[in-house]
Amino acid sequence: MTDQTWNPLLREQLALHRTSQLRARLDGLTDDEYFWEPAPHCWNVRPRGTGTAPVRAGSGAMTIDFAMPQPDPPPFTTIAWRLGHVIVGVLAVRNATHFGRAATDYQSFEYAPTAAAALTQLDTEYATWLAGVESLGETGLTRPCGEAGFSEGPYAGRPLAALVLHINRELIHHLAEVCLLRDLYLYTHEQTRQEAS
Template identity: 85%
Template structure:
């Protein structure tokens, strides 16, 4: 039991979910699923200049729909939007602040125009995050988060790791649920029969 340090336990909480419950469920994500809008007025990732949200953020050909402050209730968001949030707001910004990734934010990020590219971005940011957490060791987890985390600057990095674990598990489970919903609402009946 001596090898079960807090650093290992925190990483295993996320990596167990990633390898046993999540990542395989994202394989084969299609562009149709990625951009599918299951409700009117969805926020998504869209070609520059085509969004109807109050603001469109991003530096490339694709932008992310946003508004500050967010409307109440906020619009429903697509898989593309949710992956954009996870890739940028949950992982890339934190990787830049704590683990040497090039600086980025919602405005400067180049959002993926395809599902495959989004999954590649997700995999890269996840790998950077997990390696970064491992590099903290035990003592690094106790270090304050610092100015990058705003009002949470004085909390230990362990609190940030727990928060990121929650965010990834929560939002990526939503992505999986949207894939299930897409499958079950777009399933074609077999020739001469009903959908079972």
């Protein structure tokens, strides 16, 4: 039996999901879909000064809704919010902590004002993450995450491989939600169009 190398397998799990199931499903995302609020009082990404959430984070023209502590139950979140969470909280913060990206967090990030800009941010952070994981090789996966930033909490004493698996789960989970919201938007708006004709 040959020695198994785990780094390619960890990257393949995410890359295969992205290429075979995810990325094509995000193509053509419109701004209407991106900002669509399918329920009352959604958390969203909004023009600065227009949000009502207790925390409105972001450094540019757009802010993302938050609250600390999070309400129970939490508000429903839009595609824009979910992409913002994935881009910043799941990827960019970890890319900064472990792979040399400029430091960022929810407060300092400049959120995308359009769906196309958000997908560009997602592609950039995803590519940085995947290249960073590859750069770890086999031995780097066994290195402890360390107390690198607020994001590593329960992973601080665990190997980086555990964090990579967590990020894979987060990306698959949240981006599947985005795809489901696209389906809901399509069928909701299709029904509205049929009723109007």
